Amino acid sequence: MKILVLNGPNLNMLGIREPDLYGKVSYAALVRMVERYCAERQIECECYQSNHEGDLVDRIQAAYGNTDGIVFNPGAYTHTSVALLDALKAVQIPTVEVHISDVSSREEFRQISYVRLACFATITGHGLDGYLEAIDLIRERFGKA
Numbered sequence: 001m002k003i004l005v006l007n008g009p010n011l012n013m014l015g016i017r018e019p020d021l022y023g024k025v026s027y028a029a030l031v032r033m034v035e036r037y038c039a040e041r042q043i044e045c046e047c048y049q050s051n052h053e054g055d056l057v058d059r060i061q062a063a064y065g066n067t068d069g070i071v072f073n074p075g076a077y078t079h080t081s082v083a084l085l086d087a088l089k090a091v092q093i094p095t096v097e098v099h100i101s102d103v104s105s106r107e108e109f110r111q112i113s114y115v116r117l118a119c120f121a122t123i124t125g126h127g128l129d130g131y132l133e134a135i136d137l138i139r140e141r142f143g144k145a
């Protein structure tokens with residue numbers, strides 16, 4: 001099983017950006033955590049982060065035909081990007097939307113999620129554990145619970 005863990009803009013600043021909201025753990029530490037979790041479960045995983053919408057579209061397209069699931073935190077593009085929604089719809093790879101913070105209790109403009117329309121589950125407000133929960137959901141979907 002192969003999973004792509006995709007992070008959008010400013011998530012490379014984890015540990016530095018708004019630690020009250022996003023915690024004090026760095027992006028590099030998140031990647032290590034995810035890689036270890038996957039390795040323990042014989043899952044091949046690739047972590048990719050970009051601050052650029054088109055790069056994220058390219059990475060989703062590149063997953064077509066070779067990736068079983070996507071764990072996706074699109075950052076602020078969650079609330080703006082029809083292009084990312086369309087990319088997910090194009091490849092039809094089972095995707096879980098993840099947000100570190102509880103977006104449902106934040107500003108009005110964060111209440112819209114375009115990518116959610118192409119995701120089979122959403123996890124918000126569980127901190128970095130949300131990424132691991134998303135991996136579990138994809139495994140369950142493939143009968144590997």
Ligand code: DQA
Pocket residue numbers: 009010011073074075076077078098099100101102103110
């Ligand atoms: C976020 C929530 C978004 O609204 C925000 O723009 C982010 C991070 C989260 O993980 O909680 O960059 O996706």
